[in-house]
Amino acid sequence: MLLGQQQPSSIKKIKCMEPILEVRNLTCGYQTQPVFTDLNLTLYPGQLTGLVGPSGSGKSTLIRAILGLVRPWTGEIWFRGRRLKPGVAPSLVGYVPQVETVDWTFPVTALEVVMMGRYQKQKILPWSSRRDRQVARELLERVGVAHVAHQPIGNLSGGQQQRVFIARALVGEPEIVLLDEPTSSSDLHVQHELLHLLADLNQQGLTIILSTHDLNSVATHLPWVVCFNHGLICQGQPIDVFTPANLEQTFGGEMVVFYQQDRILIASGGTSLRHQMQDNLPQILRPSNSSKSA
Ligand SMILES: Nc1ncnc2c1ncn2[C@@H]1O[C@H](COP(=O)(O)OP(=O)(O)OP(=O)(O)O)[C@@H](O)[C@H]1O
Numbered sequence: 001m002l003l004g005q006q007q008p009s010s011i012k013k014i015k016c017m018e019p020i021l022e023v024r025n026l027t028c029g030y031q032t033q034p035v036f037t038d039l040n041l042t043l044y045p046g047q048l049t050g051l052v053g054p055s056g057s058g059k060s061t062l063i064r065a066i067l068g069l070v071r072p073w074t075g076e077i078w079f080r081g082r083r084l085k086p087g088v089a090p091s092l093v094g095y096v097p098q099v100e101t102v103d104w105t106f107p108v109t110a111l112e113v114v115m116m117g118r119y120q121k122q123k124i125l126p127w128s129s130r131r132d133r134q135v136a137r138e139l140l141e142r143v144g145v146a147h148v149a150h151q152p153i154g155n156l157s158g159g160q161q162q163r164v165f166i167a168r169a170l171v172g173e174p175e176i177v178l179l180d181e182p183t184s185s186s187d188l189h190v191q192h193e194l195l196h197l198l199a200d201l202n203q204q205g206l207t208i209i210l211s212t213h214d215l216n217s218v219a220t221h222l223p224w225v226v227c228f229n230h231g232l233i234c235q236g237q238p239i240d241v242f243t244p245a246n247l248e249q250t251f252g253g254e255m256v257v258f259y260q261q262d263r264i265l266i267a268s269g270g271t272s273l274r275h276q277m278q279d280n281l282p283q284i285l286r287p288s289n290s291s292k293s294a
């Protein structure tokens with residue numbers, strides 16, 4: 001059974017480890033409106049976890065609470081056995097924001113964006129040492145975008161910008177990195193490459209949690225998924241968690257799940273609009289005409 005906080009078998013083998021992150025009875029909200037109440041969630045070192053749920057369900061709020069950017073109303077967040085101070089940015093936790101929230105007109109190069117992460121870590125004045133530049137360059141190399149180091153960040157593609165921000169998150173040598181919708185503005189190929197990069201970093205020991213709307217990427221690539229909708233709905237391996245019933249409970253609408261060998265494909269349920277919309281196609285483009293002209 002995967003609902004709630006019970007740990008499925010694949011977690012048992014790492015259960016002897018102390019959790020890296022524990023969210024205990026956490027309630028967060030804005031003004032007078034709670035977003036989630038009494039949330040409990042535990043992550044273990046080395047987990048690579050997808051956080052999925054509908055828009056407005058509180059994924060970013062949870063991520064931002066862990067980062068100290070949203071002050072919880074009640075509850076606690078523990079990192080490596082220590083309670084985090086509410087509203088204070090923890091060290092050793094990296095963050096990759098949603099690209100849509102970044103001001104790309106800010107006149108800085110990719111290298112400078114990474115170095116800014118280093119200044120934040122060191123809390124020193126923003127002039128760079130040779131060592132800072134070297135570390136930043138090495139990180140850009142590691143995430144595969146060293147060739148655009150001197151380009152203005154606003155001129156890069158969405159996928160390149162994501163990688164620069166991953167390099168920036170890594171600059172503080174974090175033990176866990178939280179990414180808010182890292183694949184939202186990329187095409188399928190770039191998404192795939194990004195997930196490979198995250199898998200490589202995870203293999204090197206980094207714990208990763210990423211929020212995403214891309215259920216099929218999670219189903220195909222990630223070993224663990226948390227379904228969230230104003231609270232924890234269920235968690236586990238995608239093969240166990242992505243059932244029509246769990247998806248409906250999470251997203252509130254009918255979903256269909258196709259299994260093909262070790263692949264899982266998820267689509268929204270309900271009737272397809274295609275046949276209905278075909279009548280709106282100009283006569284010449286309708287299927288009967290195209291087959292005649294073929
Ligand atoms: N700064 C804010 N002030 C007031 N309400 C907010 C603020 N940020 C988020 N909210 C509200 O909190 C709720 C949860 O938002 P949140 O951004 O955490 O959802 P989400 O799951 O990340 O959504 P999405 O998938 O669209 O990014 C929403 O109703 C949203 O309108």
Ligand SMILES: [Mg+2]
Nearest residue numbers: 059060061180
């Ligand atoms: Mg969000």
